[in-house]
Amino acid sequence: MLERKYLAEKYPQEIQNILDKYPAEQRRSAVMPLLYLAQRDKMYINREDLQEIGDILGITLTEVASLVGFYTLYYDQPKGVYHIQVCTDLPCALRGADRFLAELCDRLGIQPGETTPDGLVTIEPVMCLAACDKAPMFQLQSGAGLTYYENQTVENALSLIEQLRKDASGRRVSARERGRDGNG
Amino acid sequence: MADNGYVLLRHREIPDLDSLEVYRKHGGFQALEKAVTRMKPAEVTEVVKASGLRGRGGAGFPTGLKWAFMDNQIWPHYVVANADESEPGTFKDREIMEGNPYQFLEGVAICAYAVQAHLAYVYLRGEFWQIAERLDSHLAAMEAAGLLGERLFGSDYSLRIRTHLGAGAYICGEETAMLESLEGKLGQPRLRPPFPATFGLYGKPTVVNNVETLTNVPRIIEFGADWYRSMGTEKSPGPKIFSLSGCVNKPGNYELPLGTTFRHLIFECGGGVPEGNSVKAIMSAGASSSLIVANDQALDTPMDYESVPNVGGQLGSASVIVIDSSVSIPWLINKTVHFFRHESCGKCTPCREGTFWMGHLTQRILDGTAKPEDVDLLYDVGGQMRGKCLCALGEFSIEAPRSSIERFRSEFDLAPSQPKTAVDQG
Numbered sequence: 001m002l003e004r005k006y007l008a009e010k011y012p013q014e015i016q017n018i019l020d021k022y023p024a025e026q027r028r029s030a031v032m033p034l035l036y037l038a039q040r041d042k043m044y045i046n047r048e049d050l051q052e053i054g055d056i057l058g059i060t061l062t063e064v065a066s067l068v069g070f071y072t073l074y075y076d077q078p079k080g081v082y083h084i085q086v087c088t089d090l091p092c093a094l095r096g097a098d099r100f101l102a103e104l105c106d107r108l109g110i111q112p113g114e115t116t117p118d119g120l121v122t123i124e125p126v127m128c129l130a131a132c133d134k135a136p137m138f139q140l141q142s143g144a145g146l147t148y149y150e151n152q153t154v155e156n157a158l159s160l161i162e163q164l165r166k167d168a169s170g171r172r173v174s175a176r177e178r179g180r181d182g183n184g
Numbered sequence: 185m186a187d188n189g190y191v192l193l194r195h196r197e198i199p200d201l202d203s204l205e206v207y208r209k210h211g212g213f214q215a216l217e218k219a220v221t222r223m224k225p226a227e228v229t230e231v232v233k234a235s236g237l238r239g240r241g242g243a244g245f246p247t248g249l250k251w252a253f254m255d256n257q258i259w260p261h262y263v264v265a266n267a268d269e270s271e272p273g274t275f276k277d278r279e280i281m282e283g284n285p286y287q288f289l290e291g292v293a294i295c296a297y298a299v300q301a302h303l304a305y306v307y308l309r310g311e312f313w314q315i316a317e318r319l320d321s322h323l324a325a326m327e328a329a330g331l332l333g334e335r336l337f338g339s340d341y342s343l344r345i346r347t348h349l350g351a352g353a354y355i356c357g358e359e360t361a362m363l364e365s366l367e368g369k370l371g372q373p374r375l376r377p378p379f380p381a382t383f384g385l386y387g388k389p390t391v392v393n394n395v396e397t398l399t400n401v402p403r404i405i406e407f408g409a410d411w412y413r414s415m416g417t418e419k420s421p422g423p424k425i426f427s428l429s430g431c432v433n434k435p436g437n438y439e440l441p442l443g444t445t446f447r448h449l450i451f452e453c454g455g456g457v458p459e460g461n462s463v464k465a466i467m468s469a470g471a472s473s474s475l476i477v478a479n480d481q482a483l484d485t486p487m488d489y490e491s492v493p494n495v496g497g498q499l500g501s502a503s504v505i506v507i508d509s510s511v512s513i514p515w516l517i518n519k520t521v522h523f524f525r526h527e528s529c530g531k532c533t534p535c536r537e538g539t540f541w542m543g544h545l546t547q548r549i550l551d552g553t554a555k556p557e558d559v560d561l562l563y564d565v566g567g568q569m570r571g572k573c574l575c576a577l578g579e580f581s582i583e584a585p586r587s588s589i590e591r592f593r594s595e596f597d598l599a600p601s602q603p604k605t606a607v608d609q610g
């Protein structure tokens with residue numbers, strides 16, 4: 001079977017920088033950052049990515065896949081382009097986080113855990129994010145990373161989503177203008 | 185002596201302390217230089233031992249002793265800073281790394297010198313993505329300034345520090361699970377012994393210390409053990425950052441001497457509970473706590489490692505969650521049990537099955553579908569888990585349910601589905 005080189009060709013420098021962080025004989029340590037890299041442009045990791053990461057590190061696809069299942073910030077299925085993860089753990093819940101999540105979902109017409117019909121955002125309840133004094137709060141995860149939004153109101157969150165929607169449609173237009181596909 | 189009241193949260197008094205230039209202007213990296221150029225590694229460890237510094241990650245283990253346990257027959261040595269900070273109610277390491285990052289990194293470097301490690305990692309929870317990016321640029325600034333890399337301060341000691349991001353798993357805060365995760369494996373705890381001081385990262389001797397613990401170190405090296413011991417209590421010296429959350433008017437981080445009372449923290453610092461309510465219970469170690477009944481004796485208890493157990497609690501990471509009279513205890517227990525059920529790594533049966541069944545029972549109690557004997561059953565499931573779990577997560581998970589059934593039993597016998605919290609009633 002021909003080895004796939006998609007990540008190697010797209011991110012040669014990034015991969016090298018990641019590998020350089022660990023002792024040469026401990027390449028396997030690079031698996032978590034490589035998974036984030038694979039997730040960067042499409043917010044999930046497919047079978048080919050798993051295989052390629054396994055090939056880079058000299059471990060099996062099954063070993064790489066087990067990590068995706070274990071850690072909550074990796075996804076093996078496409079969901080929203082963005083994930084809004086609302087902390088509803090005890091300290092935040094004592095400051096109204098459950099109600100915040102319910103109202104936000106209500107206003108978007110979805111249930112917690114679901115994705116908006118346009119595929120833009122998935123809303124999920126999550127465990128403590130170390131921002132308990134600034135509830136209600138959530139993090140926004142995309143392939144490019146994670147950002148915290150603290151002391152939020154439902155209105156704030158909705159206008160953020162509106163902004164993301166505008167940005168996303170802007171990106172689609174400019175991708176079409178350049179005559180190629182959007183992201184991923 | 186120290187140039188201000190804060191030992192750890194110094195950025196609250198010194199603007200832009202997250203710039204290398206400003207940090208150095210305020211004495212930054214003098215402690216590292218002193219250690220590397222004028223002290224033997226073992227002397228550094230001796231000073232830390234003499235200071236009485238105890239680990240701030242939860243267990244309160246003496247830090248100098250931990251460094252002294254490193255096996256000098258096996259090399260290389262590693263240092264891993266624990267920046268996983270995932271205990272519900274804990275948000276102090278984050279403030280340190282955002283506001284006073286160089287003092288933390290200097291602490292990592294001094295620790296590495298003391299145990300003669302040439303490579304150190306900072307393991308951050310995956311959600312701290314932005315913090316990791318900033319730490320990377322701070323580390324680059326340190327390398328450019330000759331504070332990391334080869335031959336530090338003209339000595340023959342070299343050191344590199346790297347960040348590593350987790351990906352959403354509370355269990356990776358447990359030190360052996362963290363090491364597994366850093367090795368690219370599932371974040372599941374190892375059987376102990378052997379301990380990390382002999383068999384740690386890549387099977388080599390490793391120090392794992394919490395961010396706050398390490399942030400104390402530069403000040404201790406600079407001002408000495410006696411200065412450090414002038415704060416706090418005899419057995420729990422020094423300052424501590426208390427993360428105050430829940431039903432208080434002014435939640436946040438408060439740096440106070442160990443031994444400060446709950447009353448001072450909750451009322452003087454936190455401004456008390458919302459108007460018209462009273463404090464009902466305190467959880468002082470986040471979700472891993474038992475529920476302390478907030479009577480006068482408890483409120484006047486000093487928050488240190490020795491005293492909190494006297495009122496049936498633990499200091500842990502000092503994440504003080506305040507529960508006021510508007511909160512239903514069964515609702516609260518369902519939250520904490522749900523947390524542990526979600527975060528159990530599944531490696532051992534008592535915890536995997538026990539947290540599952542506790543979750544089932546607390547949900548039934550909350551929904552009002554429980555049978556009268558379910559409360560006792562919940563208590564028993566916890567009792568059967570006790571002492572049988574592979575790591576402390578399983579043991580932590582039973583603290584809140586069992587203590588609350590012992591201390592707030594009447595709330596479980598009331599009609600279910602009563603008000604949740606003041607805020608959630610709308």
Ligand SMILES: Cc1cc2nc3c(=O)[nH]c(=O)nc-3n(C[C@H](O)[C@H](O)[C@H](O)COP(=O)(O)O)c2cc1C
Pocket residue numbers: 238239240241242243244245247266267268269270271354355356357358359360392393394395397398575576577
């Ligand atoms: C389930 C579990 C979660 C933990 N989470 C953390 C954590 O987020 N941060 C931390 O510093 N220590 C955590 N610890 C404690 C570590 O295992 C370890 O004792 C600590 O990092 C040692 O550092 P210290 O001696 O400086 O406190 C956790 C322990 C357990 C059992």
Ligand code: SF4
Pocket residue numbers: 355372373527528529530531532533535536573574575576577578579
């Ligand atoms: S006690 Fe729980 S978290 Fe710890 S090893 Fe067992 S299953 Fe994993």
Ligand code: FES
Pocket residue numbers: 087088089090091092093127128129130131132133135272273274
């Ligand atoms: S409980 Fe929500 S951030 Fe800690």
